[in-house]
Amino acid sequence: MATTTEEIITPPKAPNAFLARYDRIIYGAVGLAAFLILWWWVVAGGFVSDLYLSTPQDTFAAFVDGLADGTLSSEILPSVQRALLGFVIALVAGIGLGILVGSVRIFQKLAEPILLFFRNLSLLALLPVFVVFLGIGEESKVAIVVWACFWPIFVNAVGAVGGVERILLNAARTLGAGRVYIFTRVVLPAAIPAIFPGIRLAAANAFTALVAAELVGGAQGIGIYINNAALRYQTPQMYAGILTLGLIGILVNAVMTAAEWRLTAWQRGLTNK
Incomplete structure (x- = not known):
C-alpha cells in the first residue's frame, strides 16, 4: 500500500513541555517520596526497631524541636566555623601549591610518589597523629579538615595546570605575550x-572529616551532638543531627555549583552554539 504524503510529513508528537522542563524536579520528588515511604515502612512494619532507626516524622519533629529550643541550632555554628576555616586554608594552600607544582615539570615528577601515597591514605588512620601533635582542641579539628580538603584541591590543581593545551601557550607566545600575561590570562582561566x-x-x-574530628573530643559541634544522642539512645535526635549534616551538604553543594557556574561562564560562551 502506498504511503500518503500526510503520513510522510507528519512529525512525531513532541514530549510534554512541562515534563521536559521539570523532569529532574519531578523525578527527584518521586524518588524522595518513595525513599521516605520505604523508610517509614521499615520501622512501622517492625523490620527494624525504633530503638535503632526512628521514623521520618519523628526525625523531622526532633529536628524542628532541636532548632526551636537551641539544643541542635547551637551546635551548627561551631561546626560550620571549623569546616569553613579548614576549607579556606586548604583552598589557598592547595591551589597555590598545585599551580606551582603543575607549572614546573620537574616538580610534578618529584611530587608524584608523594601524591600517590597521601591521596590514598585513610583519614581515620591519621586521627591519632593529629591528636598526639595538636591535642583534642580546635587546632586538631581544623587541621583534620585542612588535611581532608587539601588533597582533592591540590591534585586537581596540579593536573589542571599541567594539562593546559600547549597550543594555547604557543599561540600566546607567538603573539608576544609575556609570562605574567600567559599565566593570568591563559593558564589560570583554562585550568579553573x-x-x-x-x-x-x-x-x-x-x-x-569534621564529624570524625569532633567525635575525638570537644564541647560543641554536630558530630558531638550526634555522638551524645547515640550514647543516650535518643534515636530521633541522632538522626536529626545526621539530617542537619545532609541539609548543610546540599547548601554547600548549591553554593559551589553557583560559584563554578559564575567563574566558568567564559567556557560556556565558547562551547555553546
Missing part, C-alpha cells in the same frame, strides 16, 4: 574548570 571538581569534593570532605 578542571580545578573546580576538586574544590567541590573538598567542600564535601570538610564536614565528613
Whole structure:
C-alpha cells in the first residue's frame, strides 16, 4: 500500500513541555517520596526497631524541636566555623601549591610518589597523629579538615595546570605575550574548570572529616551532638543531627555549583552554539 504524503510529513508528537522542563524536579520528588515511604515502612512494619532507626516524622519533629529550643541550632555554628576555616586554608594552600607544582615539570615528577601515597591514605588512620601533635582542641579539628580538603584541591590543581593545551601557550607566545600575561590570562582561566571538581569534593570532605574530628573530643559541634544522642539512645535526635549534616551538604553543594557556574561562564560562551 502506498504511503500518503500526510503520513510522510507528519512529525512525531513532541514530549510534554512541562515534563521536559521539570523532569529532574519531578523525578527527584518521586524518588524522595518513595525513599521516605520505604523508610517509614521499615520501622512501622517492625523490620527494624525504633530503638535503632526512628521514623521520618519523628526525625523531622526532633529536628524542628532541636532548632526551636537551641539544643541542635547551637551546635551548627561551631561546626560550620571549623569546616569553613579548614576549607579556606586548604583552598589557598592547595591551589597555590598545585599551580606551582603543575607549572614546573620537574616538580610534578618529584611530587608524584608523594601524591600517590597521601591521596590514598585513610583519614581515620591519621586521627591519632593529629591528636598526639595538636591535642583534642580546635587546632586538631581544623587541621583534620585542612588535611581532608587539601588533597582533592591540590591534585586537581596540579593536573589542571599541567594539562593546559600547549597550543594555547604557543599561540600566546607567538603573539608576544609575556609570562605574567600567559599565566593570568591563559593558564589560570583554562585550568579553573578542571580545578573546580576538586574544590567541590573538598567542600564535601570538610564536614565528613569534621564529624570524625569532633567525635575525638570537644564541647560543641554536630558530630558531638550526634555522638551524645547515640550514647543516650535518643534515636530521633541522632538522626536529626545526621539530617542537619545532609541539609548543610546540599547548601554547600548549591553554593559551589553557583560559584563554578559564575567563574566558568567564559567556557560556556565558547562551547555553546
